[in-house]
Amino acid sequence: MIVRFERLAVELPPPSTPDPDGASVVQELMGGKFGELSTFMNYTFQSFNFRDRQKARPFYDLIANIAAEEFGHIEVVAATINSMLTGVSTVGQRARPGRPPARGRPAVPQHPPVDLGRPGALPQNSNGDPWTGEFVNATGDLVQDLVHNYFLESGARREKLRVYEAVDHPAAARLTGYLLVRGGVHQVAYAARWRT
Amino acid sequence: MIVRFERLAVELPPPSTPDPDGASVVQELMGGKFGELSTFMNYTFQSFNFRDRQKARPFYDLIANIAAEEFGHIEVVAATINSMLTGVSTVGQRARPGRPPARGRPAVPQHPPVDLGRPGALPQNSNGDPWTGEFVNATGDLVQDLVHNYFLESGARREKLRVYEAVDHPAAARLTGYLLVRGGVHQVAYAARWRT
Amino acid sequence: MIVRFERLAVELPPPSTPDPDGASVVQELMGGKFGELSTFMNYTFQSFNFRDRQKARPFYDLIANIAAEEFGHIEVVAATINSMLTGVSTVGQRARPGRPPARGRPAVPQHPPVDLGRPGALPQNSNGDPWTGEFVNATGDLVQDLVHNYFLESGARREKLRVYEAVDHPAAARLTGYLLVRGGVHQVAYAARWRT
Amino acid sequence: MIVRFERLAVELPPPSTPDPDGASVVQELMGGKFGELSTFMNYTFQSFNFRDRQKARPFYDLIANIAAEEFGHIEVVAATINSMLTGVSTVGQRARPGRPPARGRPAVPQHPPVDLGRPGALPQNSNGDPWTGEFVNATGDLVQDLVHNYFLESGARREKLRVYEAVDHPAAARLTGYLLVRGGVHQVAYAARWRT
Amino acid sequence: MIVRFERLAVELPPPSTPDPDGASVVQELMGGKFGELSTFMNYTFQSFNFRDRQKARPFYDLIANIAAEEFGHIEVVAATINSMLTGVSTVGQRARPGRPPARGRPAVPQHPPVDLGRPGALPQNSNGDPWTGEFVNATGDLVQDLVHNYFLESGARREKLRVYEAVDHPAAARLTGYLLVRGGVHQVAYAARWRT
């Protein structure tokens, strides 16, 4: 069971210039194969399926605690996307003089070209493809899981760096900085455990 | 952010006769379109994207709190599946005299026909198809979300009844009884809110 | 535009012994890659996209008319599945004395093990996988479309024969007999046209 | 069974300036989760599976008649897309002096950058992802189906407004105006029925 | 470029008792997430994308050579499946007296319940789900690729053992014995390289 607090893991800067294209890129950190939903769900299912918890208590605690932290990560990724979408669009945008009509599709189609009560963050990657349970590996073998998690965190680090490079928005910068630090800690933790 | 406790939302009976076929059916309550991952993720993303929380505080609290409770539901579904799989299989099963070899595929292929450190619960439905972010609807319109959630809980109730009828195992009976009560509360809560 | 009549393309025998397993097999004729939804949607989109209809009138008429007939085919496949599911299950099935509990999953999970107001036919194949627009080929080249349609009808014929062999139920026999005749006509028509 | 007429539900303006990007956006009304293929197929399968039609005649007629009308909607969406693609591209486009080469991918890859006998409309959304039978809900419970259909029409309305805002082409304007009126009628009809 | 020889990597026993259920299980070694198509395609794409081959020659050779060997593995898996399907079914099976009709679906629906010129092996797993390019990881970072490949081979080993336990057929026994030896060599090779 969990208790949920209405507080973000890291304080984001207040909404500034809207950046819907950047928000689409940040979706990769939410629903991409190496995004935070993948880390959250991988560790959560590994902890659910952990047998003999008493005999391998430090390993169980490691995985279960990182899983809980990852919930905070999808929360802050969502908050970043919503921040970047704040003020993005208004009904009547098409008719507004002095700027071109909103034309073509937004990068993630569910992001708003016009303000019709649309969502912000979604369980999708930057290509608009939904996250899938196929991304979860819970092998039932502790060593294999740890090797896998190290590989997953390495891929997550790569994606965070790519988003950091590709997006120029204060909220995204704050997000990627935070996630890089936390993911680095997890990567080291998994590697250290698995080599023992 | 969340704090996670190592305690199930409902106490399950101790592992008894293994029932891998039944465990496959219970997977529908985990990763099916109307399973607990769907309710968990729908309400979680709706709460992430909720703007103007102060102005609509009771609605935000309703959705965010049910989302948090749903984490406990996927946890107890996983525990049920793992309980039903306890003792299911052993290496050498094929050679055991006096019973037919394990042949053919298990209903969910990732469930163990032989004990090779395989996982228990997975983010899949009873057909072995992975859960997908496509199942999440976060429309950005509060009334629409509440209508949707009422429909989702209705479908979830239907699946729970079907599993209750189809599976004859103490852990599954305990699980479905518990989920039916909680889901009924949620269904009424969404309906009550949305008609206001 | 269409006008829809409440009449089946072929009269089915009245519901007899329920056969949920057979109904699952018949789903292949609905939502399989070579099922009737595939023929219906392929010819419908080819007719939608047909340019210069006046210059190639007989070809347009051929494709558009077969498309319209295919709607009647998905309708009769659905009626067959529903006939085979009639009387299949009741609430309380588990407790009924003198017979084993319904256990394990039905072949198509959406088909009812217990009668909870469940649907009959669905846009899925016999494996429970949803039909997808990926199965539609509308190349924009008339000759290529005709070659494709000949191939599609050949595959459809193969599936109908397989279902005929695998299912022993009066409604399924009537269905496959009817579809084999009509599909054979279409196959010949596409081949004749494309060789001209 | 159906009879098909070669007439559109609404008269479109004659082809004007080609707009392939806009056509990609309009694809959302064809094959998106809330597009016209979804409404067509949802109501069609609900009508196929409707038991006891005599006892609930007005409800059956409502669903079956709207289903039939929806076929006309996918037809007119297809005609709009084809109109917007008319004259879009020619072989040799790359060499045409005075304008940049066609570079990068078209938004829906199957739409033509060059005129090679390519299709127009396809069963896909604006992201190029195929429509899937997963989008169909036929619960077998009349009240649930009506709640679902109300939610579906609400989502469809949202998408139509978004396309109206995002695309500036006479055919698209005519299409969205027409669909908004008809969808609004259906939305009200489902809501009225379900509250009875 | 490749040169292909008509010779299997391991000699299979001659076709014996047909075992279509077992053949369905063996499909996991073909198109499962940890099947031979996955190893073949992962190493092939990693070798395609390998830059600076001269500077890291032994690593390139390792990956490219194992990739080539994996082609032989999908070939022998296919031969095993075809061997297990030899003699499986005949037209008229339904009418054969003294045995029950072929009823229900075969585990992989494309496998033949009746002999209608149906294929043997397909790029699918034991659940009938198609192999997907999503299973390929080519990170562009040599160390990450090697860690990944070690994890992939570990999962492949697990699946081979499971198939060995679950299927009791001479061809499958020969296949799994062979693959376990070769996969073990690859696993060690990747681990040795990556720790250097």
Add this chain to the structure above:
Amino acid sequence: MIVRFERLAVELPPPSTPDPDGASVVQELMGGKFGELSTFMNYTFQSFNFRDRQKARPFYDLIANIAAEEFGHIEVVAATINSMLTGVSTVGQRARPGRPPARGRPAVPQHPPVDLGRPGALPQNSNGDPWTGEFVNATGDLVQDLVHNYFLESGARREKLRVYEAVDHPAAARLTGYLLVRGGVHQVAYAARWRT
């Protein structure tokens, strides 16, 4: 079994101006429905499943030999994509003065906006969707397979022409020229065989 040589089927021009957008388009020739992975895998599985090879030797040889050649095609498509990506991006790109930051997503998200040891070619189409085993048809009927292959090569030709028109890069021009010639030979070969 195969022997693999480190030599491309056609010599590509040396890397010149990077063209990541063009590389995304070329991905259609790799992992699209009518791409080279589809031809490679279709013919490979048809050859694997070919029974009675001695009785139909010329047909077996035709399919098996083209399958082997197609491996060389995916190899040269990959080399083209990697050539077009050479020099594309560097870490620190965002900070480079005098040019706008890299913003928005690359057309295929896995292609590098920044140089982080990212892969080149992947088993995906130009829309970033993974290749799937669903694209393989191995009917088990020789004539049907030949008709199918003729249709597949026709679609492949269409895609090659579209890429030729849409991309203006020396490596892509060399690639499409080569593939058009080879695909044309295969198309004629299948047509000739199937009409015998």
